[in-house]
Amino acid sequence: MNLSQLYYFRKLAELQHYTQAAQELYITQPALSNSISHLEKELGIPLFERDGRTVKLTRYGKEFYEYTVESLNALEKGVALAREHAGSPLGSIDIGTIYTIQGDYLPELIKAYRNQYGQSIEFNVYQGLTTPLIEDLENDRYEVVFTAYVPNKPHLTFTPVLSQKLVAIMHKSNKLAWSNSLSLEDLQEAESIVTYPPDTPIGSEVSKLLKTHGVTATDACCNDEITLGSMVDSKPEAIGITLKTIGLAPFRNLISKQITEVEDDFHPVYMVYKTGAYKTRAVENFIDFVRSFKWKTG
Incomplete structure (x- = not known):
């Protein structure tokens, strides 16, 4: 043998x-x-x-x-x-990530990792939505992904790394823009509510929240914050229920308001990897580093 x-x-x-x-x-x-x-x-x-x-x-x-x-x-x-x-580390880590952490958390994470482990590791970063990213991880396209939680995946390890805030966004001219606070009850009177599709992880969370408070989304159609923000920007009467991420930054005419019933850590983001799969030393170091990395927002 x-x-x-x-x-x-x-x-x-x-x-x-x-x-x-x-x-x-x-x-x-x-x-x-x-x-x-x-x-x-x-x-x-x-x-x-x-x-x-x-x-x-x-x-x-x-x-x-x-x-x-x-x-x-x-x-x-x-x-x-x-x-x-021997001084020849294996040279790359393939990472899949949701868009919302690609402009702040992930760059800071990679920078901090390189400060500790050197510049020789190459990071190949690919953007996607949670469900396709998880499927590609299972098919070995990626070694690590950053996504929402997906149930019924016992062969994957999900480690929470940060959480994202759920807010209501609206045009500056919207009548609700003048209120000091905003509750889900206030949204019952909104002419149009735009949010995520219910068949996505974040959309399912939002749908459950709105349903609990008797609120119905009129447009559950946007997979990302840029699309969602653009829809609300073009409809001054609309209210968007969205994560507060860098995707909203381009929209100068929109303001965001905290929803009084919703905790700041509404939507956790996870580092995900195959539990029993072979990992290079660089990947193992990266996984351990992510677990201990403390990120300060803002």
């Missing part, structure tokens, strides 16, 4: 298709078949069984897969650590 056989076995177990596995391993299909056959012969157990044009793990293969992944992850982590000690 050798390392190549274990790597080949892991790839075939993940893809369950000889041709695809061989292509990703840059070897021929006969070479892969021969390697797996020798591994099964050496172990004395069948690892795969045919399932039409694909293969699937046997009960013995499933058990062997768990130990193989654990062993290879430990080995790869050791290699990465050795390279880092």
